[in-house]
Amino acid sequence: DAKTTQPNSMESNEEEPVHLPCNHSTISGTDYIHWYRQLPSQGPEYVIHGLTSNVNNRMASLAIAEDRKSSTLILHRATLRDAAVYYCILRDGGSQGNLIFGKGTKLSVKP
Amino acid sequence: GAGVSQTPSNKVTEKGKYVELRCDPISGHTALYWYRQSLGQGPEFLIYFQGTGAADDSGLPNDRFFAVRPEGSVSTLKIQRTERGDSAVYLCASSFRQTSGANVLTFGAGSRLTVL
Numbered sequence: 155d156a157k158t159t160q161p162n163s164m165e166s167n168e169e170e171p172v173h174l175p176c177n178h179s180t181i182s183g184t185d186y187i188h189w190y191r192q193l194p195s196q197g198p199e200y201v202i203h204g205l206t207s208n209v210n211n212r213m214a215s216l217a218i219a220e221d222r223k224s225s226t227l228i229l230h231r232a233t234l235r236d237a238a239v240y241y242c243i244l245r246d247g248g249s250q251g252n253l254i255f256g257k258g259t260k261l262s263v264k265p
Numbered sequence: 266g267a268g269v270s271q272t273p274s275n276k277v278t279e280k281g282k283y284v285e286l287r288c289d290p291i292s293g294h295t296a297l298y299w300y301r302q303s304l305g306q307g308p309e310f311l312i313y314f315q316g317t318g319a320a321d322d323s324g325l326p327n328d329r330f331f332a333v334r335p336e337g338s339v340s341t342l343k344i345q346r347t348e349r350g351d352s353a354v355y356l357c358a359s360s361f362r363q364t365s366g367a368n369v370l371t372f373g374a375g376s377r378l379t380v381l
Binding site for chain 2: 188190197239241252256
């Protein structure tokens with residue numbers, strides 16, 4: 155799986171939008187972009203994934219650059235419960251193999 | 266059950282002892298994964314099962330670590346002659362192939378192992 159680069163940490167205010175960036179310049183044509191998050195003392199939790207088009211679900215939105223070399227996870231209104239480590243991971247579409255986690259971005263949300 | 270269940274949630278043992286950690290995946294999930302996570306780090310892959318067989322065990326750090334999944338459901342991670350460096354949270358996840366072709370993992374809450 156290709157490598158991703160994320161900032162170590164970010165801060166946000168409650169009720170404001172949060173944009174979490176991820177660079178993946180070596181992405182291949184069959185790689186899906188996955189996001190997971192890990193709340194304190196819990197296992198990672200799936201957030202969203204996409205291939206080429208922007209994606210929306212009840213948790214977040216995923217904006218994918220046209221050249222697919224970067225993407226942004228968007229939390230539309232941050233809450234205190236969104237404070238977590240967010241991981242951006244590339245996954246070959248035909249693979250059921252393991253996910254390779256980096257260190258992720260630690261998001262702090264201020265009231 | 267509704268989610269991935271891991272037992273025990275906490276295990277404290279002494280250096281040199283043998284430890285077993287259990288994972289109960291979501292019913293119907295054919296793939297099962299073990300990871301371990303040290304403080305401040307992302308999860309580190311250990312082993313992945315497809316059905317009963319280990320499809321990829323390249324992450325097991327040495328021969329003290331072993332995992333089984335005899336009936337293609339529950340899995341046990343076994344650690345022999347534990348060392349203080351084995352202290353970590355051991356995470357289990359399961360999945361089945363999504364219709365999009367990109368499968369999603371569901372993780373358990375983990376088993377925290379402390380080796381004194």
